[in-house]
Amino acid sequence: MFWKRKSKAVAQSRSSFAIPDGQRVYAIGDIHGRDDLFAELIQRIRADAAARPVGHLTLILLGDLVDRGPQSAEVVERAIGLHHEFTDVRLLIGNHEECFLAALTGDVRRLRYFMRIGGEATVQSYWNSDVNLSEASFEEVAEILPGLVPASHVQFLGAGEDVIEIGDYVFVHAGIRPGVPLEKQELSDLRWIRDDFLDDDRDHGVMVIHGHTIRENVDERPNRIGIDTGAYDSGILTAIVLESGTRRYLDTAD
Numbered sequence: 001m002f003w004k005r006k007s008k009a010v011a012q013s014r015s016s017f018a019i020p021d022g023q024r025v026y027a028i029g030d031i032h033g034r035d036d037l038f039a040e041l042i043q044r045i046r047a048d049a050a051a052r053p054v055g056h057l058t059l060i061l062l063g064d065l066v067d068r069g070p071q072s073a074e075v076v077e078r079a080i081g082l083h084h085e086f087t088d089v090r091l092l093i094g095n096h097e098e099c100f101l102a103a104l105t106g107d108v109r110r111l112r113y114f115m116r117i118g119g120e121a122t123v124q125s126y127w128n129s130d131v132n133l134s135e136a137s138f139e140e141v142a143e144i145l146p147g148l149v150p151a152s153h154v155q156f157l158g159a160g161e162d163v164i165e166i167g168d169y170v171f172v173h174a175g176i177r178p179g180v181p182l183e184k185q186e187l188s189d190l191r192w193i194r195d196d197f198l199d200d201d202r203d204h205g206v207m208v209i210h211g212h213t214i215r216e217n218v219d220e221r222p223n224r225i226g227i228d229t230g231a232y233d234s235g236i237l238t239a240i241v242l243e244s245g246t247r248r249y250l251d252t253a254d
């Protein structure tokens with residue numbers, strides 16, 4: 001009779017993996033310098049949390065806050081401030097944080113590599129110097145950059161974790177080496193692994209939530225869920241929401 005706008009249903013799937021009752025986890029994928037999307041997704045999480053009060057809320061950043069997008073410094077600043085609003089904020093160190101921190105040691109070779117994989121945008125976002133960045137040599141950037149990045153940012157990123165376990169879920173930046181116990185995983189795998197993890201369909205005993213590898217849509221498999229939807233380029237930043245045995249997603253689309 002009346003035209004009725006179809007309300008956006010909250011797709012929620014039940015699974016055999018669960019987190020303890022009374023808790024909710026929001027885990028956010030690779031942000032890569034898109035503070036606009038980060039702010040938007042936090043707003044959606046804020047609204048979601050207000051509409052559905054819960055005993056304990058954990059907010060996890062899956063890593064790769066910096067590089068590629070234009071606002072890396074702003075993203076890190078926003079991430080640091082989240083604890084004012086959310087009591088339990090946890091950060092995983094991504095491969096891009098690893099390279100950023102390495103570049104801040106003044107090592108020219110590491111700076112060069114960092115800038116090659118997307119760090120140039122990060123350097124730009126922190127660059128507040130009389131020296132013109134486009135005319136600066138790698139040696140000059142390696143020397144100047146450490147003085148331009150606030151100590152609070154270095155400390156925050158450096159204090160990130162490598163593995164987070166909650167209930168039947170494990171959160172890592174890139175993935176895990178299949179068949180290797182969690183406590184024996186190598187940092188290079190946790191932060192960098194791709195096909196050896198992505199193509200492996202064995203049961204890990206836990207559900208692995210990861211970022212790092214871009215897919216157009218959430219990549220839901222029986223043993224892992226990838227939520228890096230390529231925000232810096234696609235404009236879609238995704239969060240997975242876990243509660244008891246259910247999971248759903250929030251993103252910055254439409």
Ligand SMILES: [Mn+2]
Nearest residue numbers: 030064212213
């Ligand atoms: Mn990434």
